[in-house]
Amino acid sequence: MKALRGLFAVILASLLAAGGDNAIQQRDGAVKTAWAEVLTQYQRRADLIPNIVSTVKGEADFEKTTLQNVIEARAKATAIQATPELVNNPEAFAKFTQAQGELSSALSRLLVTVENYPNLKANAGFQELRTQLEGTENRIGIARNRYIKAVEDFNTFVRQLPQSLTAMVFGYKPKPQFAVENESAISKPPTVDFGTPKK
Numbered sequence: 001m002k003a004l005r006g007l008f009a010v011i012l013a014s015l016l017a018a019g020g021d022n023a024i025q026q027r028d029g030a031v032k033t034a035w036a037e038v039l040t041q042y043q044r045r046a047d048l049i050p051n052i053v054s055t056v057k058g059e060a061d062f063e064k065t066t067l068q069n070v071i072e073a074r075a076k077a078t079a080i081q082a083t084p085e086l087v088n089n090p091e092a093f094a095k096f097t098q099a100q101g102e103l104s105s106a107l108s109r110l111l112v113t114v115e116n117y118p119n120l121k122a123n124a125g126f127q128e129l130r131t132q133l134e135g136t137e138n139r140i141g142i143a144r145n146r147y148i149k150a151v152e153d154f155n156t157f158v159r160q161l162p163q164s165l166t167a168m169v170f171g172y173k174p175k176p177q178f179a180v181e182n183e184s185a186i187s188k189p190p191t192v193d194f195g196t197p198k199k
Contacts, residue, residue, distance in 0.1 A: 024163060024172050027154040031175055032084045034147035039082050041140040042100055048133050049074045049107075055126045056110070059117050066106075066113045073099070073106040087151075093176040107133070144178055151175045 053071060056062055077099040086093050111130065114120050121127075155174040158167040167173075 021166050021170055024158060024167055027157055030150045031087055031154050034150040035084055035087050037143040038147050041136060041143045045136045046074060046078050052129050059120050063113055066110050070106045070110050073103040077103045087175050090176040097178060148178055151177050
C-alpha cells in the first residue's frame, strides 16, 4: 500500500509539473511575442533616422552637436544585438533599454531644436518624416505596454505555488521589466523655451 501511495504521489507531482510547465511556456511565448513587437518598432524608428538626419543636414546652419548626438545614439542603440533571448538576460536588457532611451532623448532634443529653423518646419518632406517618427514613437509605447503586461503576467505566475516549483525545476526565471532610470525627473514638468527663432 505504501508503494502504491508513493507511486501515486510521484505521478501526481509529474502531472502538476507538466501542467505548470505548459502554462509557463504559454506565458513565456506571450512575452517573446510582445518583445518581438517592441523590437520591430525600435527597428522601424532606427530605419527612419537616416532620412531625418539627411533632411536636417540640408539646413545650412543647423546645430551640428544635436545632429551628431542623434547619429551616435542610433549607432549605439543598433550596435546591441537585439534578440528574443535578450528578455532572459537582465544585464543585456538593461543596456539595450538604456541605449534606446538615450536615442529617444536625442531625437526629442533634435525635434525641439528644429522649432528654431523655419525652413525645416516648412519642409514638407521633413514634416512627413516627423509624422512617421511620432507615429512610430506611439507604436513603441503601445508595444512596450503590451510587453510590460505580458512580463507582469509571467512573473506573477512563476512566483506562485505550485508553478514556482515547476519554474525552478525547468529553469524559468522572472523576466526583466522596463524601468524608469530617474522617477523623480519624470515627475517634473518639462521646461519649454520659446526663444527667438533663427533666420
